[in-house]
Amino acid sequence: MGTRKDRQDLRNQSAEVIKRARNKTNVSQTRLAELLGVSQPLVSSWECGKVTAGLDDICAIENVLGIVKGELVLAIIHDKKETEHIRQ
Helix, strand or coil: CCHHHHHHHHHHHHHHHHHHHHHHCCCCHHHHHHHHCCCHHHHHHHHHCCCCCCHHHHHHHHHHHCCCCCHHHHHHHHHHHHHHHHHC
16 A cells, blocks of 8 residues: 555544544533634544644543543544554
8 A cells, every 4th residue: 555545544643533532521622622722623624534633633622521541532443443454
């Protein structure tokens, strides 16, 4: 698999994990953006897979949503491994 494809897969996996976490805590994109001090379009871009959230952003999301530190990162890694397993 090529590097570009790997990056897009990571964006898609992190997008899904962020969206699930936000929905699970019943926080709107607008509210999450306010809590993080970023724009709502940026949150939307993360959730659509257009932009990859950085590690600092993911840690901040965990913090403002009250998620255990490292849980989102582990979910992204787990989703990537599950996807790779399905492709094989």
